[in-house]
Amino acid sequence: MFHRLLSVVRRQRTGRGWQNWSSGRSGASAAEAHSVALPAQAHVVICGGGIMGTSVAYHLSKMGWKDIVLLEQGRLAAGSTRFCAGILSTARHLSIEQKMADYSNKLYQQLEQETGIQTGYIRTGSIFLAQTQDRLISLKRINSRLNVIGIPSEIISPKKVAELHPLLNVHDLVGAMHVPEDAVVSSADVALALASAASQNGVQIYDRTSVLHVMVKKGQVTGVETDKGQIECQYFVNCAGQWAYELGLSNEEPVSIPLHACEHFYLLTRPLETPLQSNTPTVVDADGRIYIRNWQGGILSGGFEKNPKPIFTEGKNQLEIQNLQEDWDHFEPLLSSLLRRMPELDTLEIMKLVNCPETFTPDMRCILGESPLVQGYFVLAGMNSAGISFGGGAGRYLAEWMVHGYPSENIWELDLKRFGALQSSRTFLRHRVMEVMPLLYDLKVPRWDFQTGRQLRTSPLYDRLDAQGARWMEKHGFERPKYFVPPDKDLLALEQSKTFYKPDWFDIVESEVKCCKEAVCVIDMSSFTKFEITSTGDQALEVLQYLFSNDLDVPVGHIVHTGMLNEGGGYENDCSIARLSKRSFFMISPTDQQVHCWAWLKKHMPEDSNLLLEDVTWKYTALNLIGPRAVDVLSELSYAPMTPDHFPSLFCKEMSVGYANGIRVMSMTHTGEPGFMLYIPIEYALHVYNEVMSVGQKYGIRNAGYYALRSLRIEKFFAFWGQDLNTLTTPLECGRESRVKLEKGMDFMGRDALLQQKQNGVYKRLTMFILDDHDTDLDLWPWWGEPIYRNGQYAGKTTSSAYSYTLERHVCLGFVHNFSEDTGEEQVVTADFINRGEYEIDIAGHRFQAKAKLYPVTSLFTHKRRKDEVELSDLHGK
Amino acid sequence: MPGAAGLRGRAGWRGRARGAPLPAAGSPPPRAVSRPPPRGGWVRLLRSSPPLRARPGLPPPAWSDGSPLLRARPPPPPPLMSISALLSMGRCCCRCCCPRGLWMLSAPCCDDRRMCVCPGPRRIGIPVGSSGLPLFSDAMPAPAQLFFPLLRNCELSRIYGTACYCHHKHLCCPPLYLPQSRLRYSPHPVYATFCRPKESWWQYTQGRRYASTPQKFYLTPPQVNSILKANEYSFKVPEFDGKNVSSVLGFDSNQLPANAPIEDRRSAATCLQTRGMLLGVFDGHAGCACSQAVSERLFYYIAVSLLPHETLLEIENAVESGRALLPILQWHKHPNDYFSKEASKLYFNSLRTYWQELIDLNTGESTDIDVKEALINAFKRLDNDISLEAQVGDPNSFLNYLVLRVAFSGATACVAHVDGVDLHVANTGDSRAMLGVQEEDGSWSAVTLSNDHNAQNERELERLKLEHPKNEAKSVVKQDRLLGLLMPFRAFGDVKFKWSIDLQKRVIESGPDQLNDNEYTKFIPPNYYTPPYLTAEPEVTYHRLRPQDKFLVLATDGLWETMHRQDVVRIVGEYLTGMHHQQPIAVGGYKVTLGQMHGLLTERRAKMSSVFEDQNAATHLIRHAVGNNEFGTVDHERLSKMLSLPEELARMYRDDITIIVVQFNSHVVGAYQNQE
Numbered sequence A: 001m002f003h004r005l006l007s008v009v010r011r012q013r014t015g016r017g018w019q020n021w022s023s024g025r026s027g028a029s030a031a032e033a034h035s036v037a038l039p040a041q042a043h044v045v046i047c048g049g050g051i052m053g054t055s056v057a058y059h060l061s062k063m064g065w066k067d068i069v070l071l072e073q074g075r076l077a078a079g080s081t082r083f084c085a086g087i088l089s090t091a092r093h094l095s096i097e098q099k100m101a102d103y104s105n106k107l108y109q110q111l112e113q114e115t116g117i118q119t120g121y122i123r124t125g126s127i128f129l130a131q132t133q134d135r136l137i138s139l140k141r142i143n144s145r146l147n148v149i150g151i152p153s154e155i156i157s158p159k160k161v162a163e164l165h166p167l168l169n170v171h172d173l174v175g176a177m178h179v180p181e182d183a184v185v186s187s188a189d190v191a192l193a194l195a196s197a198a199s200q201n202g203v204q205i206y207d208r209t210s211v212l213h214v215m216v217k218k219g220q221v222t223g224v225e226t227d228k229g230q231i232e233c234q235y236f237v238n239c240a241g242q243w244a245y246e247l248g249l250s251n252e253e254p255v256s257i258p259l260h261a262c263e264h265f266y267l268l269t270r271p272l273e274t275p276l277q278s279n280t281p282t283v284v285d286a287d288g289r290i291y292i293r294n295w296q297g298g299i300l301s302g303g304f305e306k307n308p309k310p311i312f313t314e315g316k317n318q319l320e321i322q323n324l325q326e327d328w329d330h331f332e333p334l335l336s337s338l339l340r341r342m343p344e345l346d347t348l349e350i351m352k353l354v355n356c357p358e359t360f361t362p363d364m365r366c367i368l369g370e371s372p373l374v375q376g377y378f379v380l381a382g383m384n385s386a387g388i389s390f391g392g393g394a395g396r397y398l399a400e401w402m403v404h405g406y407p408s409e410n411i412w413e414l415d416l417k418r419f420g421a422l423q424s425s426r427t428f429l430r431h432r433v434m435e436v437m438p439l440l441y442d443l444k445v446p447r448w449d450f451q452t453g454r455q456l457r458t459s460p461l462y463d464r465l466d467a468q469g470a471r472w473m474e475k476h477g478f479e480r481p482k483y484f485v486p487p488d489k490d491l492l493a494l495e496q497s498k499t500f501y502k503p504d505w506f507d508i509v510e511s512e513v514k515c516c517k518e519a520v521c522v523i524d525m526s527s528f529t530k531f532e533i534t535s536t537g538d539q540a541l542e543v544l545q546y547l548f549s550n551d552l553d554v555p556v557g558h559i560v561h562t563g564m565l566n567e568g569g570g571y572e573n574d575c576s577i578a579r580l581s582k583r584s585f586f587m588i589s590p591t592d593q594q595v596h597c598w599a600w601l602k603k604h605m606p607e608d609s610n611l612l613l614e615d616v617t618w619k620y621t622a623l624n625l626i627g628p629r630a631v632d633v634l635s636e637l638s639y640a641p642m643t644p645d646h647f648p649s650l651f652c653k654e655m656s657v658g659y660a661n662g663i664r665v666m667s668m669t670h671t672g673e674p675g676f677m678l679y680i681p682i683e684y685a686l687h688v689y690n691e692v693m694s695v696g697q698k699y700g701i702r703n704a705g706y707y708a709l710r711s712l713r714i715e716k717f718f719a720f721w722g723q724d725l726n727t728l729t730t731p732l733e734c735g736r737e738s739r740v741k742l743e744k745g746m747d748f749m750g751r752d753a754l755l756q757q758k759q760n761g762v763y764k765r766l767t768m769f770i771l772d773d774h775d776t777d778l779d780l781w782p783w784w785g786e787p788i789y790r791n792g793q794y795a796g797k798t799t800s801s802a803y804s805y806t807l808e809r810h811v812c813l814g815f816v817h818n819f820s821e822d823t824g825e826e827q828v829v830t831a832d833f834i835n836r837g838e839y840e841i842d843i844a845g846h847r848f849q850a851k852a853k854l855y856p857v858t859s860l861f862t863h864k865r866r867k868d869e870v871e872l873s874d875l876h877g878k
Numbered sequence B: 001m002p003g004a005a006g007l008r009g010r011a012g013w014r015g016r017a018r019g020a021p022l023p024a025a026g027s028p029p030p031r032a033v034s035r036p037p038p039r040g041g042w043v044r045l046l047r048s049s050p051p052l053r054a055r056p057g058l059p060p061p062a063w064s065d066g067s068p069l070l071r072a073r074p075p076p077p078p079p080l081m082s083i084s085a086l087l088s089m090g091r092c093c094c095r096c097c098c099p100r101g102l103w104m105l106s107a108p109c110c111d112d113r114r115m116c117v118c119p120g121p122r123r124i125g126i127p128v129g130s131s132g133l134p135l136f137s138d139a140m141p142a143p144a145q146l147f148f149p150l151l152r153n154c155e156l157s158r159i160y161g162t163a164c165y166c167h168h169k170h171l172c173c174p175p176l177y178l179p180q181s182r183l184r185y186s187p188h189p190v191y192a193t194f195c196r197p198k199e200s201w202w203q204y205t206q207g208r209r210y211a212s213t214p215q216k217f218y219l220t221p222p223q224v225n226s227i228l229k230a231n232e233y234s235f236k237v238p239e240f241d242g243k244n245v246s247s248v249l250g251f252d253s254n255q256l257p258a259n260a261p262i263e264d265r266r267s268a269a270t271c272l273q274t275r276g277m278l279l280g281v282f283d284g285h286a287g288c289a290c291s292q293a294v295s296e297r298l299f300y301y302i303a304v305s306l307l308p309h310e311t312l313l314e315i316e317n318a319v320e321s322g323r324a325l326l327p328i329l330q331w332h333k334h335p336n337d338y339f340s341k342e343a344s345k346l347y348f349n350s351l352r353t354y355w356q357e358l359i360d361l362n363t364g365e366s367t368d369i370d371v372k373e374a375l376i377n378a379f380k381r382l383d384n385d386i387s388l389e390a391q392v393g394d395p396n397s398f399l400n401y402l403v404l405r406v407a408f409s410g411a412t413a414c415v416a417h418v419d420g421v422d423l424h425v426a427n428t429g430d431s432r433a434m435l436g437v438q439e440e441d442g443s444w445s446a447v448t449l450s451n452d453h454n455a456q457n458e459r460e461l462e463r464l465k466l467e468h469p470k471n472e473a474k475s476v477v478k479q480d481r482l483l484g485l486l487m488p489f490r491a492f493g494d495v496k497f498k499w500s501i502d503l504q505k506r507v508i509e510s511g512p513d514q515l516n517d518n519e520y521t522k523f524i525p526p527n528y529y530t531p532p533y534l535t536a537e538p539e540v541t542y543h544r545l546r547p548q549d550k551f552l553v554l555a556t557d558g559l560w561e562t563m564h565r566q567d568v569v570r571i572v573g574e575y576l577t578g579m580h581h582q583q584p585i586a587v588g589g590y591k592v593t594l595g596q597m598h599g600l601l602t603e604r605r606a607k608m609s610s611v612f613e614d615q616n617a618a619t620h621l622i623r624h625a626v627g628n629n630e631f632g633t634v635d636h637e638r639l640s641k642m643l644s645l646p647e648e649l650a651r652m653y654r655d656d657i658t659i660i661v662v663q664f665n666s667h668v669v670g671a672y673q674n675q676e
Helices: A002-006 A008-014 A030-035 A051-062 A079-083 A095-115 A133-148 A158-164 A187-200 A241-249 A328-341 A343-347 A387-404 A426-439 A462-467 A506-518 A539-547 A591-604 A630-638 A682-699 A706-715 A751-760 A831-835 A866-877 B009-019 B042-046 B068-072 B079-091 B134-139 B142-150 B153-172 B198-205 B221-228 B289-306 B309-321 B344-361 B371-392 B397-408 B458-467 B470-476 B501-510 B513-517 B565-581 B594-611 B617-627 B636-643 B647-653 B666-675
Strands: A044-047 A068-071 A126-130 A154-156 A175-179 A204-206 A211-217 A220-226 A229-232 A235-238 A260-269 A282-285 A290-295 A298-303 A350-360 A367-370 A377-381 A470-475 A478-484 A521-524 A529-535 A559-565 A571-581 A584-589 A611-615 A620-626 A652-657 A660-666 A675-681 A764-771 A787-790 A793-804 A809-819 A839-843 A846-853 B233-236 B248-256 B264-271 B277-285 B329-331 B410-419 B422-428 B432-438 B444-448 B539-544 B549-555 B657-664
Touching: A044 A051, A051 A068, A051 A187, A051 A377, A051 A387, A068 A187, A079 A187, A079 A241, A079 A350, A095 A133, A095 A187, A095 A387, A126 A133, A126 A158, A133 A154, A133 A175, A133 A787, A133 A793, A154 A158, A158 A175, A187 A204, A187 A387, A211 A241, A220 A235, A235 A241, A235 A387, A241 A260, A241 A350, A241 A377, A260 A328, A260 A426, A282 A328, A290 A328, A298 A328, A328 A343, A328 B594, A343 B594, A350 A426, A367 A387, A377 A387, A462 A470, A462 A478, A478 A506, A478 A521, A478 A706, A506 A521, A506 A706, A521 A682, A521 A706, A529 A539, A529 A591, A539 A584, A539 A591, A539 A611, A571 A591, A571 A652, A571 A660, A591 A611, A620 A630, A620 A682, A620 A706, A630 A652, A630 A675, A630 A682, A652 A682, A660 A682, A675 A682, A706 A793, A706 A809, A764 A793, A764 A831, A764 A839, A787 A809, A809 A831, B221 B248, B221 B617, B221 B636, B248 B264, B248 B277, B248 B617, B264 B289, B264 B657, B277 B289, B277 B549, B277 B657, B289 B329, B289 B344, B289 B371, B289 B397, B289 B410, B309 B344, B344 B371, B371 B397, B371 B410, B371 B422, B371 B501, B371 B539, B410 B432, B410 B549, B410 B657, B422 B432, B432 B565, B444 B565, B458 B470, B549 B565, B549 B617, B565 B617, B617 B636, B617 B657
Parallel strands: A044 A068, A044 A235, A068 A204, A126 A282, A235 A377
Antiparallel strands: A126 A175, A154 A175, A211 A220, A220 A229, A260 A298, A260 A350, A282 A290, A290 A298, A367 A377, A470 A478, A521 A620, A529 A584, A529 A611, A559 A571, A571 A584, A620 A675, A652 A660, A660 A675, A764 A809, A764 A846, A787 A793, A787 A839, A793 A809, A839 A846, B233 B248, B248 B657, B264 B277, B264 B329, B277 B410, B410 B422, B422 B539, B432 B444, B432 B549, B549 B657
């Protein structure tokens, strides 16, 4: 059958060095397979013999780990790997994904040489077609990012496309991107080659062995229960693909791995009359929702339809995926699209319509990393049908993580801990993947929000705000207001508002920002993660002093901005900690830190019954009162003086607001603007909100959303963890030396690394860029990930950007590196180096001049408009 | 009003209008309008709902159009008189007129729509002209008079609206009953004389109310579906060992109301003591009481008639000794198909009397039961029981009233009995049974298995004439109606056409007040000399099923008057076979090119998206019946408008529709054939 054709490798089956698999011979009878005993113990057990499992095994063994066992429930390289279309494409939206794909490409290329197993690797290159200008912009953005990491690619004209591929209809194209080094492989053979190499390095591979569940003791993996006996182990790697979710749930303490399978269809044809060259480029027509590659002189074409068919929601754990039913009616739109793109195929004979399950995740990114609950339980799954592209790189990063304790790149975007248990509902997954799968080929525009699986976690004020015109975004399942549409204002419909240019909410956010600057605004920030750490004695302080980089031994009532650093000095979390009493601390971190931070603290806190860590996120509604008049509102509501003398900045106090008592009021706003955060026990939320709004009326109060907050904090050079900061950036690299207790002689995590860095100097530096010649109305807007050029040389990438209504310019934050012109090596970055450069930011191939700043533009923000303010407040009062 | 002349269409109306007393001085028009009501404009002024003609695409109802009809309309009736009379109409469910153009009114007898005993839509008309107008004002209850000034505008508008339809209908009702679609305006020569330029009519309306932009009120496809599917029911004959041994695969049924409440009923049941399946549709008139009773009871009578002697004895013994009764029927009911609990005891006793008589009659010699005879007996017996129960009455006042309502209202019935290859259809009235036959070339043809019992049926006319003296030959069927009143020539109930005048008077006088107050029941048909004029005896057709007989459609005349039988059979046939087309396709080992596959898929998709959104053949048929445009395809806009018609208007455009589609199992039928 065609599988045989697809996996050319079977021919070599008798030949090479993989007979030393313990039972890997597919010809082995069942009885024989049963006779092979599993080892009683191992260092690592990998579950899953697809491309992911074999890649992890390959890299672990390469890094010198021994005693690795790989278990596969069916045959090696079966499952999705066998059915994979085998397209390796580096044109990805995330840098980390680009890097993974690039590494995979290089790995597969030399794999045949290394193992002697043919992998079907052919460098064909790929062409990404654009039918619309917007698509072309999207491609240009990818193009400029590919170039800076050393992957050649170019934007080409339709005419050039026709030259590259003889069959393409190019009449409706506006352009295309050509990536010449992309390749096609036989995915099953790649997996077999990796397995073979791993096996040569001592990895023991057992097929027809199912993992039943993973044994865990005290939050640590102790072994694996299989249908053929137990194996003791320290590490378990879940590479079970679409069954990873089920396997995770089978644990006594379930590990939540949110992914779900959908049926995926592709078409195989017989060869053309003049068979296609084997190096004919792969074509991706995202507007037509299809991909086309050459396949044995004919073509292989599939796509991501608008109406996906999710499967296995109830979780059928079959031994091997049987070939699912072909559904031609379902494939019809894609077939139409194919014939439109290649009209000459009309007479080509069909060979087969393949239906194979592909796994998708709730946010279109793969899942990689360690379980937050079970130490030693690693996961690599949920490839969103890019398994072949990511296989090599993802395997490598996971292996690095296991061997070194952390990967060499920042993989937060792919980290399992970005999800919590709340993303593991079957219904949620089923609905969300139905949105995700078509989104793979949809246009990805800035500030896109998922539409499904919403309104899961909401603040008690949700309905109130919604009625006032709030538009919502979702973070970690929590609904947050983006901005508030005034009653008389109509925004574009969802589809029309997708743009790379100035968005339709520009004016709305402007008025919200203005109000924050001149009067007062309320932002519901309940989504932020809130922990309380208390102890009977001084344990809490001791632990925190070690885990956090700033000095927390401050008087009660003070708030400290601090980082939670890893051994390398990089930010694991960036948070604000208020000292509520001698022995208790209140910690505020970004929304998506809920799982990660919890896991980190749990891992590093001693087992001590006197030390209590509690997640109080759900207990408090947080209101952010931003603006010069916040003081007036609050003092009127509490009959307490709120002036800086009585209530200095970064201060926390429990007080009454309206009728409600025990509100934690903090004099900070996360934006650098004056104002207060109110942490309100949820039952008071509505009352306090109503009071604030009614009292605030005469001060011109209004609701605001996160977009206003974002604009405010970026123009003030406030970096946010998860966007600007990550596990590989240190406080010294972002000018936060003042927030580190290096001089106090106290030990804390990451201190050595920081001291080292202080001595050697930093190799990158967070810098703020103000775009000079950027026309807000006409030019493409920056987003994040735009390359930064210093004196014409690539110097780094932006991490976030926003329009500053105060500066009336776009502001981007980004890291500047100093790559040696000769060797490309990274060199020390000094303030002088930054200041002396001429900078440009590349937005979709167009470079805009930018001014670099290492510190916020303070002069613009001084309070010199007292008179105006008074007048304005009078205006609002009326 | 002079009798004969007064019974003639518009002449009658005019006569009455002219003869009507002027409004009493000081009695204001229902709503303070400073200027005199424009001719024919009352209704428009008082309507609070948007003008109907504002709905684009829908043929405007006659009254709202600036049409010749409206021109022809005389001044509105005197407010006091008409409102009270019309009020009763509004509350009763009758909203049509007698064929001769006279007001058809019921006395304001009913407080509850369900209890209402009044002439059903268009089946019966009562000439009230002869009894004179005072009758109405007399009959009007005092409260209505008192309430009159307080009536809310909307109420008035509804009433007026109702009045208007009636009033118009007589103008457009030609002597023959016209299908509802004929109510739409068409330039019929008859109207020509009344025709004046459209514009001149508009001047009466002062332009204001009518200049408003058409208000859009469309139902979305899901809303349409929820209306159409509200009553749908499907039954699949269960399989044993993966085999369906019955000649019936299953059936789909559905009904769409036009009257409120709907007067149609349906029943389906499997006979448990004998083989066979019973399916029937029942079209009620003058209320739903009779059709309801027949739908509950008829199948029991049929089943009992079919039972062999021993089984009857067994059952009787069981009842006698208080043992559990053998179940006779397994009902296949939609949740909306209710059984009246109150009357069950009464009904059971009548049934028991019937089987006791059967036991007494049968000496146990002939074991062969003739289905045809059984059906006829059952029909006649049930009608007889209905009649008897009404004459005897019941000590329970509710039941007493119920049996009278059943007897004074009427129902037609069309029942199919399928047992193996033997198909019997027993029909009384004008519902129809149609067999869908697939010819060798795959095309569909319709075989009618029942005869309509109405004026279009020569043999029925003949029968009626023979049953009555020669001198009645002219009066027994007038204007295609029995005694000029009733459209179907056979029906259950309708004792007004069955009992002698004496009996009627006696029963009404001794009956409950509600009945006594009811003008309709009191009224004796004209030329009523030699009752009975009406029978419930069915005409039974036998058909031996062949493999090419794929399905049977049983439907009330609501369907048949909107669709031709050929179209019905074709649509159902294509629907049922189309279902098979939707099986997935596989390339298998065949040589198929991408182009060929693409063509095939596009074709399938076109088919899928347009028509096959129903899972129920009856729903599918209703969708076509209501929503078909001139091209014979379902037009959503039209469908949406038809279904969003207000209650009062719906009856103008369509009748209640009830459909049962029985699908036959060709394999089993074929196997029967081969056995012989």
